[in-house]
Amino acid sequence: MDDCDVIGEEEVKEIREALEGNNLASAAEKIQGYINQVDHVTLNIAVTGESGSGKSTFVNAFRGVGDDETDSAPTGVVETTVEPKCYPHPKYPNVQVWDLPGTGTPNFRADEYLQKVGFERYDFFIIIASERFKVSNVELAREIQKMKKRFYFVRSKIDDNIRAEKRKKNFDQDKTLNQIREDCIKGLQTNGVESPVVFLISSFDLGYYDFPLLEETMERELPKHKRNILLLSLPNLTLEINNKKKETCQECECTLEFLF
Ligand SMILES: Nc1nc2c(ncn2[C@@H]2O[C@H](COP(=O)(O)OP(=O)(O)OP(=O)(O)O)[C@@H](O)[C@H]2O)c(=O)[nH]1
Ligand SMILES: [Mg+2]
Structure with a gap:
């Protein structure tokens, strides 16, 4: 025990x-x-970022559902999400992923936006950015830090960047990924966000790039009672996550065996 x-x-x-x-x-x-x-115990994860950055696509990938299934978040090439909407995990309804409306509209105010989407409700935020550095992302990150909440900065659509860079003769994937990562970190730092960590992902293929690292970081930084539900709900991508899931299940069984 x-x-x-x-x-x-x-x-x-x-x-x-x-x-x-x-x-x-x-x-x-x-x-x-x-x-x-x-x-x-309920875990509420907010997915936010600029309009069109891939928030709804990420929400679906995280929940392991396709973009065109009946209970998936609508995605599209034009502005699609206008109200916060909760998507419970199909297997673990205590994990709720919230698809938030896009930021970065003219006259965007991060504090007003966060009030409007009910920021207190969320355990942490995932800020999704699909392009080069944008000021609205920094404002959002700073405001979330001010409200004593945690955020993870995700640079999405990495598959697009890799595909485009691959056309060059001297293509080097690691170098390209580092360039994107450094650019995001520098943009956040020079605009006053402390110790930023950036995760590069493609929602079309969560197994590549930094998604496994994002999973690990979210899990490590959550309080224990929330950590276990997050672990169970994560997509089955890496051996390590699968092993941890097994451990969590064994711990549950071990507790119940002891109790009954
Ligand atoms: N290549 C690629 N395309 C992506 C990725 N994520 C999203 N997209 C595409 O980007 C477009 C916008 O995606 P959405 O998920 O609807 O973006 P959103 O941020 O929810 O947009 P709004 O709700 O309008 O704010 C869609 O055409 C997606 O298929 C990705 O990781 N890679
Ligand atoms: Mg959307």
């Missing part, structure tokens, strides 16, 4: 004491409380 951290050590101790003292009613109450707590 020592390595079993789905349920806190303190709670395990209380339940054990209640069982040892034959206080079954109290043990049952504590167990029920724990089950309710696990059932009610």
Whole structure:
């Protein structure tokens, strides 16, 4: 049981004491409380960024659904998302991915935008940018930091950039990726965003580029009770994530075995 951290050590101790003292009613109450707590943990992820940057496509890829399925977020070549909309994960409805309307309209104000989309509701933000550096992204990132929330900066549509650069004779994929990454980091830093980390992704193929690193970082930075639901909901892309999922399931089983 020592390595079993789905349920806190303190709670395990209380339940054990209640069982040892034959206080079954109290043990049952504590167990029920724990089950309710696990059932009610919800993780809200906000996907934001400029209009057309690929937010809705990312939401679908993250949930493992195609762009043209009935419960997928509508995507398109013209402005598509105008209200925040919640998309529960198909297998883990406690994980809710929110597709937010696009930023960067004329007279864009990050503080007003965040109020309008109800920023308190979200555990963290994923800011999606598909092009070279834009000021609205910096304003959004700074405002999210001011509101003491975390964000991950994603540069999307990397497949497009790679395809275009591949036409050159001296094409070097790593060099191109580094150039894009450095450009984003520099843009954020020179505009006052502290210690930015940028993830390069293609929503058309999450297995390539930095998506596995994004998964790992989100998981590492979440509080433990939220970390476990995130892990279960992630697309099955890397061996490492799959192994962690197995561990999480084993931890759950181990807790339940102990309790019943
Ligand atoms: N090549 C490529 N195209 C992408 C990618 N992500 C999105 N797109 C395309 O970019 C266009 C816009 O994508 P959406 O997901 O609708 O963008 P959005 O940010 O939700 O747009 P709004 O809701 O209008 O703000 C669509 O034609 C997508 O197919 C990607 O990773 N690679
Ligand atoms: Mg959209």
